Amino acid sequence: MIRPFGSDEILFLFEAARWTSVLSLAALALGGLFGLAVALARVSVSNVLRTAASGYITVVQGIPVLILLFLAYYGLSTMGFDLPPLIAASLSLGIYASGYLGDIWRGAIESVALQQWEASASLALTRGQQYRYVIIPQSVRIALPPTVGFLVQLIKNTSIVSIVGVVELTRAGQLVNNATFEPFPVFLSVAAIYFIICYPLSLIARRLEAQFNAYRAG
Amino acid sequence: MPIVLVEDLRKSFGSLEVLKGISLSVERGQVVALLGRSGSGKSTLLRCLNGLETISSGRIEIGGHVMSYAPAALRALRKDVGIVFQSFNLFPHLSAAENVMLAPRVVKKTPKREARELAMEMLGKVGLIDKADVYPDQLSGGQQQRVAIARSLAMQPRVMLFDEVTSALDPELTGEVLNVMERLAAEGMTMLLVTHEMEFARRVATTTVFMYKGLVHETGSSKELFGRPSTSEFRQFLGVTSD
Ligand SMILES: Nc1ncnc2c1ncn2[C@@H]1O[C@H](COP(=O)(O)OP(=O)(O)O)[C@@H](O)[C@H]1O
Numbered sequence: 001m002i003r004p005f006g007s008d009e010i011l012f013l014f015e016a017a018r019w020t021s022v023l024s025l026a027a028l029a030l031g032g033l034f035g036l037a038v039a040l041a042r043v044s045v046s047n048v049l050r051t052a053a054s055g056y057i058t059v060v061q062g063i064p065v066l067i068l069l070f071l072a073y074y075g076l077s078t079m080g081f082d083l084p085p086l087i088a089a090s091l092s093l094g095i096y097a098s099g100y101l102g103d104i105w106r107g108a109i110e111s112v113a114l115q116q117w118e119a120s121a122s123l124a125l126t127r128g129q130q131y132r133y134v135i136i137p138q139s140v141r142i143a144l145p146p147t148v149g150f151l152v153q154l155i156k157n158t159s160i161v162s163i164v165g166v167v168e169l170t171r172a173g174q175l176v177n178n179a180t181f182e183p184f185p186v187f188l189s190v191a192a193i194y195f196i197i198c199y200p201l202s203l204i205a206r207r208l209e210a211q212f213n214a215y216r217a218g
Numbered sequence: 219m220p221i222v223l224v225e226d227l228r229k230s231f232g233s234l235e236v237l238k239g240i241s242l243s244v245e246r247g248q249v250v251a252l253l254g255r256s257g258s259g260k261s262t263l264l265r266c267l268n269g270l271e272t273i274s275s276g277r278i279e280i281g282g283h284v285m286s287y288a289p290a291a292l293r294a295l296r297k298d299v300g301i302v303f304q305s306f307n308l309f310p311h312l313s314a315a316e317n318v319m320l321a322p323r324v325v326k327k328t329p330k331r332e333a334r335e336l337a338m339e340m341l342g343k344v345g346l347i348d349k350a351d352v353y354p355d356q357l358s359g360g361q362q363q364r365v366a367i368a369r370s371l372a373m374q375p376r377v378m379l380f381d382e383v384t385s386a387l388d389p390e391l392t393g394e395v396l397n398v399m400e401r402l403a404a405e406g407m408t409m410l411l412v413t414h415e416m417e418f419a420r421r422v423a424t425t426t427v428f429m430y431k432g433l434v435h436e437t438g439s440s441k442e443l444f445g446r447p448s449t450s451e452f453r454q455f456l457g458v459t460s461d
């Protein structure tokens with residue numbers, strides 16, 4: 001039976017958008033945690049860690065996120081780990097995010113002048129203290145705009161998890177379209193909701209960028 | 219007993235030997251000016267003295283520590299050996315007072331209030347109490363350098379190293395930094411300073427070391443050295459810089 005595209009359907013889309021947000025936050029949390037570890041490993045004094053982190057970044061960035069998802073969902077289940085779709089989705093998006101955030105943050109850490117390391121080392125700070133009080137606070141400023149920019153990409157990329165049956169915004173759009181056969185209103189609504197989520201972030205990213213450039217110039 | 223003792227120090231960068239067997243002995247309270255042409259190894263020597271560069275051979279004793287590159291030993295040494303750089307290197311995300319407080323708080327675990335008082339005392343020494351809450355990018359070069367000196371002093375070092383600390387400053391700002399250093403010298407701080415301020419070296423430094431091609435070429439009391447330079451290289455150096 002074909003239904004019209006009405007307020008119930010719109011509500012359904014908004015409810016599904018919650019899962020898009022949950023997935024994005026989970027991926028950000030996981031990706032942030034791994035990403036920080038990867039970034040720190042990438043700039044560590046240990047050759048082994050640096051090489052491993054660099055390999056990790058290259059590999060993760062070289063694999064389509066969809067394949068990461070298939071590996072986490074189908075691949076792990078053949079090894080006896082039957083992850084619920086939402087968990088598999090969060091895991092694969094988290095790994096995807098860690099590859100990019102790790103790289104963005106590595107760049108930010110490396111852009112802090114060598115003299116900042118020397119000045120803080122000369123004050124007898126440990127390496128951990130140098131990171132915590134001197135290097136990371138300065139890196140955050142540099143890293144924030146591209147991080148927020150990546151977050152927008154991440155939110156849009158959560159749409160791929162519709163493939164393993166998580167009813168997030170894109171999957172919800174497909175379901176509504178199947179019931180209504182009104183692809184234009186349905187998918188325009190879906191697009192509008194993505195836009196509502198992402199646009200403020202894009203604005204923030206742009207403003208941070210401008211602020212950072214002003215700070216550099218000033 | 220000397221507070222700085224350097225024995226046959228050699229330092230190479232790859233195949234380039236920059237320090238070729240430096241020996242040096244500094245007593246407590248001495249002010250030593252390190253002079254020499256650009257590239258003669260003055261900065262490298264200072265950086266070796268607080269372990270920013272590892273030495274190729276020889277021996278360093280400073281502030282009661284024998285130079286060792288084990289991290290904990292190196293940190294212990296650096297608590298007692300301050301360094302100020304040509305380029306200030308303040309932490310740009312911290313105010314002047316926070317710059318000064320950071321190491322006492324983090325390294326010595328000084329409580330926040332005490333650390334703040336200490337910072338104000340040190341900023342007072344360099345005449346910048348009123349700039350305590352100002353960020354480095356709002357300070358002039360001379361003010362930034364004075365904060366950098368206060369930051370080093372807050373660790374209560376036994377020896378202070380200064381590497382051309384006025385070279386990046388506009389001429390009208392060098393005086394305020396040199397005044398701070400002169401007062402520090404008068405208070406009895408042991409200081410090694412690389413400088414191009416000949417007048418300051420002659421007047422304030424008790425001892426002058428003239429470095430030439432990675433070696434101590436001529437050394438003695440400043441009065442003696444400036445009065446009667448004995449090597450032609452030092453005479454030429456003095457002539458060139460006083461032109
Ligand atoms: N990190 C480094 N790597 C390679 N060469 C260096 C390095 N630091 C200094 N040198 C070289 O060592 C020599 C002495 O430099 P430096 O100690 O800075 O001299 P000065 O401070 O007397 O001008 C110069 O030839 C310089 O190019």
Ligand SMILES: [Mg+2]
Nearest residue numbers: 260261262382
């Ligand atoms: Mg130099």
